[in-house]
Amino acid sequence: MVLEDAINNARKNLILKKNVALIDATGMYYRDLNSLLRSLDGNGIEKIEICNVYGQRYIGTDLDDHLSIDIYGTPGNDLGAFMKGVNITVHGNVQDGCGNTMDHGRIVVHGRAGDLVGHSMRGGKIFIRDDAGYRVGIHMKEYLGKRPAIVIGGTAQDFLGEYMAGGVLVVLGTNMKDGSCHDARFVGTGMHGGTMYIRGGVRHLGEEVEVKELNEADYRILGSLVDEFCSYYGLDAEKILESKFSKLVPVSSRPYGNLYAY
Amino acid sequence: MKSYVTPEYIVERDQDRCIRCKVCVNQCSYDTHYYDEEDDILHSRNENCVNCQRCATFCPTQAITIRENPNHYRSNANWTQEAITSIKKQAETGGVVLTGMGCDKPNLTYWDRLLLNASQVTNPSIDPLREAMELRTYIGSKPDKLELEMEEGNGVVLKTKLAPQLQLETPIMFSAMSYGSISLNVHKSLARAASEAGTFYNTGEGGLEKSLYKYGDHVIVQVASGRFGVHPDYLDAGAAIEIKIGQGAKPGIGGHLPGEKVSEEISRTRMIPLGTDALSPAPQHDIYSIEDLRQLIYALKEATDYTKPVFVKIAAVHNSAAIASGIVRAGADAVVLDGVRGGTGAAPRIIRDNVGIPIEMALAAVDQRLRDEGIRNQASVIAAGGIKSSADVLKAIALGADAVYIATAALVSLGCTVCQKCYTGKCPWGIATTDLWLTKRINPDIGAKRLAGLLRGWSLEIMEMMGGMGINAIESVRGNRLLLRGVGLTDKELEILGVRMVGE
Numbered sequence: 001m002v003l004e005d006a007i008n009n010a011r012k013n014l015i016l017k018k019n020v021a022l023i024d025a026t027g028m029y030y031r032d033l034n035s036l037l038r039s040l041d042g043n044g045i046e047k048i049e050i051c052n053v054y055g056q057r058y059i060g061t062d063l064d065d066h067l068s069i070d071i072y073g074t075p076g077n078d079l080g081a082f083m084k085g086v087n088i089t090v091h092g093n094v095q096d097g098c099g100n101t102m103d104h105g106r107i108v109v110h111g112r113a114g115d116l117v118g119h120s121m122r123g124g125k126i127f128i129r130d131d132a133g134y135r136v137g138i139h140m141k142e143y144l145g146k147r148p149a150i151v152i153g154g155t156a157q158d159f160l161g162e163y164m165a166g167g168v169l170v171v172l173g174t175n176m177k178d179g180s181c182h183d184a185r186f187v188g189t190g191m192h193g194g195t196m197y198i199r200g201g202v203r204h205l206g207e208e209v210e211v212k213e214l215n216e217a218d219y220r221i222l223g224s225l226v227d228e229f230c231s232y233y234g235l236d237a238e239k240i241l242e243s244k245f246s247k248l249v250p251v252s253s254r255p256y257g258n259l260y261a262y
Numbered sequence: 263m264k265s266y267v268t269p270e271y272i273v274e275r276d277q278d279r280c281i282r283c284k285v286c287v288n289q290c291s292y293d294t295h296y297y298d299e300e301d302d303i304l305h306s307r308n309e310n311c312v313n314c315q316r317c318a319t320f321c322p323t324q325a326i327t328i329r330e331n332p333n334h335y336r337s338n339a340n341w342t343q344e345a346i347t348s349i350k351k352q353a354e355t356g357g358v359v360l361t362g363m364g365c366d367k368p369n370l371t372y373w374d375r376l377l378l379n380a381s382q383v384t385n386p387s388i389d390p391l392r393e394a395m396e397l398r399t400y401i402g403s404k405p406d407k408l409e410l411e412m413e414e415g416n417g418v419v420l421k422t423k424l425a426p427q428l429q430l431e432t433p434i435m436f437s438a439m440s441y442g443s444i445s446l447n448v449h450k451s452l453a454r455a456a457s458e459a460g461t462f463y464n465t466g467e468g469g470l471e472k473s474l475y476k477y478g479d480h481v482i483v484q485v486a487s488g489r490f491g492v493h494p495d496y497l498d499a500g501a502a503i504e505i506k507i508g509q510g511a512k513p514g515i516g517g518h519l520p521g522e523k524v525s526e527e528i529s530r531t532r533m534i535p536l537g538t539d540a541l542s543p544a545p546q547h548d549i550y551s552i553e554d555l556r557q558l559i560y561a562l563k564e565a566t567d568y569t570k571p572v573f574v575k576i577a578a579v580h581n582s583a584a585i586a587s588g589i590v591r592a593g594a595d596a597v598v599l600d601g602v603r604g605g606t607g608a609a610p611r612i613i614r615d616n617v618g619i620p621i622e623m624a625l626a627a628v629d630q631r632l633r634d635e636g637i638r639n640q641a642s643v644i645a646a647g648g649i650k651s652s653a654d655v656l657k658a659i660a661l662g663a664d665a666v667y668i669a670t671a672a673l674v675s676l677g678c679t680v681c682q683k684c685y686t687g688k689c690p691w692g693i694a695t696t697d698l699w700l701t702k703r704i705n706p707d708i709g710a711k712r713l714a715g716l717l718r719g720w721s722l723e724i725m726e727m728m729g730g731m732g733i734n735a736i737e738s739v740r741g742n743r744l745l746l747r748g749v750g751l752t753d754k755e756l757e758i759l760g761v762r763m764v765g766e
Contacts, residue, residue, distance in 0.1 A: 034564055057557070058560070062567055081561040082492070082493075082497065082561065084493075084494040097548050097557070101492055120547075139547065141535070143530070143532075143536075144530070163541060163547075165538060254521045256518050256539060258357070260357045260358050261355035261358060261359050
């Protein structure tokens, strides 16, 4: 069969060392790469290292939750889409839709991210060392014990936290000058749940969001996320936490409740 | 502010027949009836009545009659009751006028102006009671060609790897209605009926309740812009996945399930916080082009290891044919078209009645376009929105559909009277509600039987009509527009439908 041939072909780029798999993804089609990953899943492999990744999509989708994957290069769109628990570390930048509708797991990016980080994610954590694009955390949500978190080390663009229904979204602005503002506009438009913590000023807020002072519980949540963030990138958490943060919360859990005539 | 809106209906009670049993009081969820103990008499608050006929149906002595309020404004072909009432309501609330179910305006249906053929003399008709009739339908992408090989001992063997297919025993499926817009008991009824009848029910965008996972082989799970309940196990549970781009009743807009309907069970199934509005944005935020659509189609295929067909549902709009071509090229296994008469649990009435095009035209245009481009085999076409009889099903298939989706018809079989008040969440028939006091009114055992009865009845009628045309397999009806003739249609309408005039 064609697909099996492709996997066998892909296997030529595979080296197995005990429970670690090394893959050279040079020239590999995303479908073949992901089939290869699925074929390794559940065979005693615990760690997969993929090098020379150039835009292959959907890495981490439909894999078991005990795996950890190290990616060298630039994974393509929808990294970890619908992911249910894999730990992914990206040594490079990620493209759009990283963590799309992710349920569980962790993505740590040593670089920048494109648009739509964590679209509709419901669980797990995403850490981006540098900047991220538009609509980070759009429609992320929480329920019962699941509370997703996204931490952006740099800044993020317009519609940050749009339609946000739950979870925690942190933007640290570590690469910004002291006292400067994030450029993002329409931050929290349509937000109806969850919390954003933003270090540095916010230039333009959506209508459905209000700014509050952080209380002790907020500092606990923020502190633990910043600690974890800094542990991945060798940064000083205390120094980051010294600065002033603003807390953004929705004005109402029912932003559009008065639109209708009955 | 004093409301100038007058009651739409008048409740009349024959006091000679009324036995003061108060069934009407208990059955009405709009608080229309009340009992006056002092005078031992039942009264009605006309302004609350929605004419759902629940009280009239359950009144043991048939004492209740509901009439349209004869106090009409002065007759006027332009300034109708509806137009005047809407303006008054909006002046008083400053809001968008909501409604439920499908468009109720005349002149937007073509089914009734299409007539089916029958055999006379030259090609004998078939009696389905004595001869085999094939309604089985496969939904999914079909290959461009089949490669066959002779193998020793095995005879002819199919070498082409087929894309995943859904096997339907009748070309009718239950269309998307979310848990939240309708009750769990209705979902149970639909799931059971689909399993029994060998067809499929669609979850809608509200997730799949845990107890229904066991019906997964007969479930189509939907992925909409809110991504409610979309979870790896949910995607694995279904037999197919449907990406919802649009809905016939409200093309181009999203939906709001109000927070008060997000109960603990709904919260769990949608996987969202308790009591907050469940907001479905108008677009899918990762789809702004056909290329993006392809990305989501393949994300879902990757998430389920290419084992399930992926449908894409759009509202029928002006450029449906070009859009459908893009959808097929994006890799969808089926295109779902939902026409302007498609139902809804809640939509702004102005959108429901003014946006979108009839399914008949969209279906004919899409089927023709996909044929012209030589890609019709790559995806199935499913027609939805305003199918109210088995004849409509057969006409849709003759116009080019592989199968149809029904939803309003399914709810009507459960008791719905199409009163169009689904958006209130107080459905007295226990259908479009999550109020546990009301949802008990649907017993899933009885509900499944009623739905299965409807499917059986329509299937028998389809076989009768096919037999009458001398056709014994639904495959031979599919896209066979010679079986149709139009009546009362313009040349242009006939041209788009690809149908000849009666008498031709």
